Amino acid sequence: MAEVVGLLLPPFLQVFFEKFASREFVDFFKSRKLDGGLLKRLEIVLLSTNVVLEDAEEMQFTKPMVKKWLDELKDAVYDAEDILDEIQTEVLQCKLDAEFLTVATKVRKTISTSLNPFVKEIEPKIKDVLQTLDHLVNQKDVIGLKESVREKSSRRSSTTSLVKESNIFGRTYDKEAIINLLLSDKVGGNELCVIAIVGMGGLGKTTVAQLVYNDNRMEGHFDLKVWVCVSDDFDVLKMTKIILEKLGLSTNSESKNLDWLQVTLQQNLTGKKFLLVLDDVWNKSYSEWEALSNPFKSGAEGSRVIVTTREKRVASTMHSTTIYDLKKLQEDDCWSIFSKHAFHSGNSDAHPELEVIGRQIVKRCEGLPLAVKTIGALLWSELDIREWNKIMMSEIWDLQSDIIPALRLSYKYLPLHLKRCFAYCSIFPKGYNFKKEELILLWMAEGFLPQGKDKTMEQIGDDYFADLVSRSLMFQQSREDSLRFVMHDLVNDLARFVSGQFTFRLEGENSPEIVNKTRHLSVAKTIVDTTKKYAALYEAKGLRTFLKIDYYLIMIGKELMHDLLPILRCLRVLNLSLSPNFAELPDSIGKMKHLRHLDVSLTAITKLPDSICKLCNLQTLKISKCRSLTVLPRDIHKLINLRHLDFSSTPIKETPVQLGRLCHLQTLTEFIVSEQSGAGVGELGKLANLGGKLLISNLQNVVSPVGALVARLNDKKYLEELKLEWNDENNILESQRDVLDNLKPHINLKRLSIIGYGGKNFPDWVGHHSFSNIESLNLFNCNYCSVLPPLGQLPSLQSLSIVQFDGIDEVGREFYGNCSSSTKPFVALKVLKVRNMSKLEKWFAFGAENEGEAFTHLEELEISNCSKLSGELPIHPSSLSRLMIEECPLLVTSLSSAATLRQLELRNCNEALFKQLPMGLQKLAIGGFYALESIPERLMGFNSCLKELEISGGHSLMSLSSAGLPSTLKILDIKDCRKLELPMHRNYSSLETLSLSGSFDSLQSFPLNLFPNLTSIKLNGCMNLESFNVPQRLELDFVSFPKLAHFSIVNCQSVKSLPDKMHILLPSLQHLRLENCPEVESFPEGGLPSKLISIHITDCDKLIANRKDWGFQNLPSIRHINIKGNCEDVEFFPEVGLLPTNLVSLEIAKFPNMKSLDYKTLRHLTSLELLSIFSCPKLKFMQEEGLPASISTLLINKCALLEEQLQSRKGKVRRKIAHIPCIYINYELI
Helix, strand or coil: CCCCCCCCCCHHHHHHHHHCCCHHHHHHHHHHCCCHHHHHHHHHHHHHHHCCHHHHHHHCCCCHHHHHHHHHHHHHHHHHHHHHHHHHHHHHHHHHHHHHCCHHHHHHHHHCHHHCCHHHHHHHHHHHHHHHHHHHHHHHHHCCCCCCCCCCCCCCCCCCCCCCCCCCCCCHHHHHHHHHHHHCCCCCCCCCEEEEEECCCCCCHHHHHHHHHCCHHHHHHCCEEEEEEEECCCCHHHHHHHHHHHCCCCCCCCCCCHHHHHHHHHHHHCCCCEEEEEEEECCCCHHHHHHHHHHHHHCCCCCEEEEEECCHHHHHHCCCCEEEECCCCCHHHHHHHHHHHHCCCCCCCCCHHHHHHHHHHHHHCCCCHHHHHHHHHHCCCCCCHHHHHHHHHCHHHHCCCCCCHHHHHHHHCCCHHHHHHHHHHHHCCCCCCEEHHHHHHHHHHCCCCCCCCCCCHHHHHHHHHHHHHHCCCCEEECCCCCCEEEECHHHHHHHHHHHHHHEEEEECCCCCCCCCCCCEEEEECCCEECHHHHHHHHHCCCCCEEEECCCCCEECCHHHHHHHCCCCCCCCEEECCCCCCCCCCCHHHHHCCCCCEEECCCCCCCCCCHHHHHCCCCCEEECCCCCCCCCCCCCHHHCCCCCEEECCCCCCCCCCCCHHHCCCCCEECEEECCCCCCCCHHHHHHCCCCEEEEEEECHHHCCCHHHHHHCCHHHCCEEEEEEEECCCCCCCCCHHHHHHHHCCCCCCCCEEEEECCCCCCCCCCCCCCCCCCCCEEEEECCCCCCCCCCHHHCCCCCEEEEECCCCCCEECHHHHCCCCCCCCCCCCCCEEEEECCCCCCEECCCCHHHCCCCCCCCCEEEEECCCCCCEECCCCCCCCCEEEEEEECCEECCCCCCCCCCEEEEEEECHHHHHHCCCCCCEEEEECCCCCCCCCHHHHCCCCCCCEEEEECCCCCCCCCCCCCCCCCCEEEEECCCCCCCCCCCCCCCCCEEEEECCCCCCCEEEHHHCCCCCEEEEECCCCCCEEECCHHHHHHCCCCCCCCEEEEECCCCCCCCCCCHHHHCCCCCEEEEECCCCCCCCCCCCCCCCCCEEEEECCHHHHHCHHHCCHHHCCCCCEEEEECCCCCCCEECCCCCCCCCCCEEEEECCCCCCEECHHHHCCCCCCCEEEEECCCCCCCCCCCCCCCCCCEEEEECCHHHHHHHCCCCCHHHHHCCCCCEEEECCEEC
16 A cells, blocks of 8 residues: 555645745745746646545555556656755755855855756756646546545543553463463374464464463573574574574674574583573475474473464474464453443443444454454543444455455544655564654655644654554564664555555565665665665666665665765665675765754764765764764764764764854754864853763863863753763862852753863762752762762662772761751652772761651662762662772771672672671672682581672682581682682582682692583683693493583693593583683593684694694584684695685784795685784785685785785775775774
């Protein structure tokens, strides 16, 4: 369906025709001799088509000719909008020329007006689109369209509040039935147990799966739980990666080879009982399912996979053990849902006449909860019985379509302004999580949001968004990120249906179906070079949106943009973000006069072309995290419509002058106060609409307090977060207090940071109770302050950090403020961090009679590097769950009564603290207790809850505990405890992660058999360790350590060998690191474990010298090899047969005499994607050879001869590697 009711006269066209009679337009038309009658005719024709649109919308479902007519009409309207935008832009440009140009230039401009080709170009365009529209108007009678007047709806106006998520009705039986299948020992046997929940769209399959997944019984029964939304993109590599990430494992861009991803997943599931939910599966290929599910078979018996799908064939493809047919809801349950969404109180008793109709509507929803909820939300608070009857009698219920009738009805009754916004969202892939603010900026750029009298376009967009959410039609809060939203798949289908061929999503490897009507394009999940795919864009000369969706390695080359941008002149949105190889915007960007939204964040651009300042329509410019960009264009103040400028985490050195002329600016992430001739802080005073986050840096350049007052921060009521930063520690002026006083923000502020302030005390507004919205406050590096402000008076303060105040010697009662018995200080504070207070000696309580009444809700407390702070810490909240005290040797506090404490970190503190540790701890980290000989028994005993133990600097520590380790302990990390001994008769089977650094000097042979369940072991600086002991009995029985995946040995200079038969004993080993182990000569007999993914060998000269015997060719899963050493005999590398052909990344470093790579050997590495070469000063490329075609990234650092060869772009060496898209020399992209 090509829906256009709301598209014909969008806000832009309405505003244009309103301006049409204005003085500036009349003058422009006269000066250009442009025929104004053409535009008047255009307005009349557009209005004449508008009167039949409602009838066309109804008829298009049954008459293909009507649908085609609507498509053609919508296309013509797009063209008309582009033409009128050109005219409006020309008018605006003339106005700007008059404002910015010099007198001489104005004279030349006036003389050349008659020669301006604009009129000759624009009039034929208007005539063409008029001819098309006239033809379509004449056709409306032929296809039977009639004029109709839409009745004024009495339904509710747009709401700005979200409707509370409805309760679940009628699914208790289904939930319990599936849980019984999950917990039963009789289901599945030794095979992988797959339970498929099957039912039509909108039936509630996902809801039932969520109820099961979140049931408390699942937590104790399964070791691991993972939820994956599959949708129609059954990509084995992508889903394997997602599952690994959900398990907390990193999968960076180098780690995208399916083989090693699956090996990694298999090892992480081995021996563990897991629950995996695959939601919304469409795949019907058994080979794809088999490829995905192979790692699942390594899980423990009792593991379960839940699948939700619309088709039984899909369930059969996945060899489902049980197929659970989800039935439609009973009518009473549907009525409960409907009442919840249609009536204020969820009760229809007060409206019996509406209940009668409502029950008939519910019956027509045929037991589909999504349909019931959608129609209920459509009728929310509607009391006009005629509206209810219209819904109930609509013929849409009887039409045949893939779209649920209830969803079509809900769309039909959307207000016109929301239909256009909704259809645009078809640009998002299924399952894509988006931010509300990002979508609103896109709507604004596309012209969907009008400028109201009392509201900004952004505020109106927020209202639109809230209205769509409240109707339960469009957006749901993401399960993965509460700040993001997602569309239900059926709603996404509806959006695609109504947007038709005007929107296209380029996803994965699908072929472009871009046509000349395509106006909106998104690019997602497309890897490597997409130049050929982008060639199809030459057809879509009217394209308005180019939106890059996610962080896939999409190669957008300089040449591509140079060729494309001149053609795509109608673009309003251009998003090239997250493209690491994109380094230059062409000058032609300045000719894209329609452009409103430009995003090149997280790219390698080094400058913005000056021509960008010609984009007088630009509203949003995002250049965040561009590490090589240091300068903004000098004339950026000419972007008079700019509303959002985001260069956060981009090292811009100076704010351009005259920035204050950007009177519409709402977002400015940083203002850098210049010294002398640059931009002064007074420029901020002209930016009355600033909101969101703002950092003002280099405040040391504000010499006069009057200058700070001109910034008028007190008037900026939309600001939510403010950071004030002085960057010169040597610039201590008495005037800084007055400067800060005059930088007083508006009381609406929520988050405040003051950094590097050089005054002796704070002005009165800091900590004043009138700032009742402050939630977070950070005071950092204010070294000359002698007293803290009265922060206890801030009623909403939840997080407070006070760091590096060298002038504070006491925290006095003034810190708590003028609080009374009825208003306690710090009543809302949850997190308090006090660090680097070198002179702090005393911390006074709120008051003797009120002790314990401050900090009543504190949950986290950190006190560190306060070496002089002594006495009792006056903070004893019953709510404290985490406490860290570090480098505070004189401080004491009562810990034994802290019943809620779960995490305790004590480093270099008063040893008295360690003698009164509370029970119930789950994490304990201690360090610097030099006299400590053992850990208290009550922490290590039978009743212990300890899961993580970290010990450092225990110079006298000889044993952990005579009782052994608690059975709950999972992580043990020990540093610098050289006297500590490891009892060989203890049970260490609970441990999963072990890290020993500079400890256990008595240990010569590591007893690997005592740690059967380790997944990771790191040994660093164990000076006397020589070998690894596995008892003979275990070797004969071939008992293995199935969970060990990470093995690291660093700076163990006495180690001579790795564990014998490790290829058998460590079947799950994935990552092996050997560093500075000079006595290791070879790998064990039998070689390395076959599932190794990565190997790092550094400064192991004897091992590297014997590299011909490594046997890496026998490792089918190996993907990453790093070899670093100072072997002076290596001149050529690698030798034939040394490296496996399936290698994905290779790093070679620190070979001082290596002169050449063996290119013939390298060219056999057909999967190699990343090649890194560091510190090889004599290495040169041989000009007759090249590198593997598969390489996408080449990193070179500290290789002088190589760098010299690659400097010239036209040199022979450079041509040999021209196929590599990303080449970095000394970390800079070339």
